Amino acid sequence: MDAIETKGVSIPRLGLGTFRMPGLSAQPVVESALSLGYRHIDTAAMYENEAAVGTAIASSGIHRRELFVTTKVWHDQLAPEALQRSFAASLEKLKMDYVDLFLVHWPSADMDIAATLTAMERLREHGYARAIGVCNFNMPMIRRVVEEIQVPIAVHQIEYHPYLSQAPMLQYLRARGIALTAYAPLAQGRAASDPVLQSIGRKHNVSASQVAIAWLLCQEGVIAIPKAAKIESQTSNLSATAVNLDEEDLALIAAFPKDQRYVNPPFACDWTASV
Template sequence: MESIITHGIAIPRLGFGTFRMPGDDAQPVIESAIALGYRHIDTAAMYENEAAVGAAIAASGVNRNELFVTTKVWHDQLAPAALRRAFDASLSKLRLDHVDLYMIHWPSKDLDIKATLEALMSLQEQGLTRAIGVCNFNMPMMRRTVEEIGAPIASVQLEYHPFLSQDRMLSYLRGKGIPLTAYAPLAQGRAASDATLAGLGRKHGCSAAQMAIAWLLDQEGVIVIPKAARPESQKSNLDALGIQLDDEDRATIAALPKDQRFVRPPFAPDWDAAA
């Protein structure tokens, strides 16, 4: 499994997402993923499955230092004291003494970016998280985070798939040496039934979903965290690591509409805000 080195830590480029896998039912699913070879597990307090992730890790028999575990704080817990309480609760549920990456899940409307990032950096300084990151920040927020505050952001997690451009953000992040972690890489299932991706899949002897993942992995500085409940789908996503795109494939996918954003909660920031 190829990794990306960021701020001295190695993040496996293909991880396992656990969104919409709440409760104890997630444990066997995550155990299956680890058994198949996933070493990067992405969870969040809001997913309500951190306890299942922790139980799966404990049952897996895999050494802790071989696993990369990400969790996130919800947007109503971003004041420093609340963030620390949220972190301690997450760590307890995960049954770990540290996480590898702790992230702001979504910015809040009244976010004090500096105070919240300083709270994250404090956790890192104490060795409770090896790295910190942010999710769903727009360009002005990223510039403030990186250029004004100087937070050591190890990754930025954003919706990214063949139907949504992240060119502007990717260009900025590459210039700063920060990888982008693509969530909803299959466009919440839409990629699997896309005729263009299916056509390319026939050329490569793979599925449309595998083509979407391969397209993301083909790009410099991109990490991908698809979710899959069935072992067959988990293995299929892993197998996308072996697909090599050519220039014709890239051009075909580049021609797909790139303005389709499917994750649009009411508290999302202004994605079009000027940098």
């Protein structure tokens, strides 16, 4: 599995997303993924499955140092003391002494970005999180974290797939050695039935979903964490790492409309802000 080196950690470029796998339903999913060779597992306090993820990892027999585990704090817990309590609860549920990556899941309108990121940096300095980062920040927020607050974030996790451009953000992150983790990389299932992606897939004897993942992974600095509950889907996603798209394929995907955002809750930030 290829990996990205960023801020002192090595992150496998394909991970398993566990959104909408609440409670015990996540345990057999994570167990099968680990048995297939996945070593990057993404969870969050809001997913309500950290305990199941931790149990699956503990029973896998895989040494903790061989795994990369991400969790996140919800947007109503971003005050420093609340964040620390949320993080401690996550560690307890995961049955771990540390996580590899700890992220702000969503920003909130009233958050003190400096105070939140400083509290996260303290967790990193004390070894409880090997790296820290954010999710769903717009460009002004990212610029403030990197240029003003100067906290060394390793990752920005955002929605990214063939129907949504993240070109300005990706360019900014690349220039600063920060990885972009793509969630909803299959556009919440839409990629599977896309006729253009299916046509490219036939050319390579793979599925449209594998083409979408391959498109992400051929880009410098990009990680993908598709959700896959079935072992067949997990296997298919792993196989996408071996798909080599050519210039003709990339041109076809580049011609897609790139303004389709499918994850936009009421508390999301202003995506159009660019200053």
